[in-house]
Amino acid sequence: MSTLPPNGQPLSGQVAAITGAASGIGLASTEALLGAGARVVLVDRDAAALAAQCQRLNAHHGEGRALALEIDLLDPAACATLLERVLALAGGLHIFHANAGSYVGGDLVDADPAAIDRMLHLNINVVMKNVHDVLPHFIAQGSGDVLVTSSLAAHFPTPWEPVYAASKWAIDCFVQTVRRQVFRHGVRVGAISPGPVITALLADWPPEKLAQAKANGTLLDPAEVGEVIRFMLTRPRGMTIRDVVMLPSQFDL
Template sequence: MTQTPQPFAGQVAAVTGAASGIGRASAEALLAGGARVVLVDRNAQALTALCEQLGEAAMPLALDLLDAAQCRSLLPRVLELAGRLDIFHANAGLYLGGDLVDADTDAIDRMLNLNVNVVMKNVRDVLPHMIERGCGDIIVTSSLAAHYPTPWEPVYASSKWAIDCFVQTTRRQVFKHGIRVGAISPGPVVTALIADWPAEKLAEARATGSLIEPTEVAEVITFMLTRPRGMTIRDVVMLPTNFDL
């Protein structure tokens, strides 16, 4: 009887924004690959229910990453739960679409803080642990919007352009320590984030099959993480064939 490959056996991963969408799919793929996974999300109720469903290798960690003290506690609490960290998927994020003149300034601050500042702080905090161990993988959820000036989401697109630059520059700093840093940049994914899309844009995308499933993103993340250590997949742009910019 052929056994299912376990490429992440013996490893510990942490995924932010893990209670739903891409984060959940990523966590499930890592678990299927044999990792123990710390699922990080602010929705404690959804997180607990999900981890009960996923089994004992799934460990819930309820954190509001927009709270500075809770954000700082991410790595120490991961180490308390699992003892080490091999793979970090910085996935938590917010979406803000529409015309800039209509955007609420508090919403702009909140989105930029989570999409950019929190990602930078989380990566900064996990790096010393990985540097000390001489190995590690960091994946950041970016977006197709990081590669094209999408006119219906200037604030969101700007946050992803910033984070794509962060991934590329940080990778060049830390590869000498055996750490790989890469970004996954999907087109529109079937998650709660696209609920703010213009109604006609969302209807068109659904009608033409121009949306990606979270599981499809997770499959690409698995591909990135399972390359030989001498290869870094720095940035993957994936989009539905029918999606027309």
């Protein structure tokens, strides 16, 4: 017997909040969850991009399905308001996708220390603080999903991005340990770890490496990641997809 709601949309009636949602994987996740019936709060610091995307998404999925929330997550005071502002805007929260992140690649000796600080703060500290803040809400309602965008770099010591890879190794450990603390409360925690995806994060790749990857078909499209995110979040509640590693079939480690 089907467990889908009458409208056939598995996430109907649920609210998702997605950080870094105005572009890339965050936008692809938004599209996928809207398609599954959820309302989505798009969290990003780019007000113009948020407004444009929400207008487009609501025109396609129905007015009020995509909700814009402008927050600079690197501002500690603003970051701490995420849950209360999501609840005020959408009236609930069932899925939180911690997706916002940045990238520092290349040789460590060439990296800008300020860029390292910013990336580690966004990729690790902000994720931990956001998850810390939404968990009491999920625990109180007896269910919820936390999904974190990790990376293939969390599973392989990638020599061309030691700082970025280290941040994702840290967050992968965070996901696996927090999951074991909260599963008894009906809260699922998982990570999606894509290989190279066509997003703005690849802007720091050496031009010759990016050109070669595009030519060889060794990049994923964000929409492909969105499809997997939808799969993870629509499994029966008795099943947790803890880790998904996805990479282009022609990608050679």
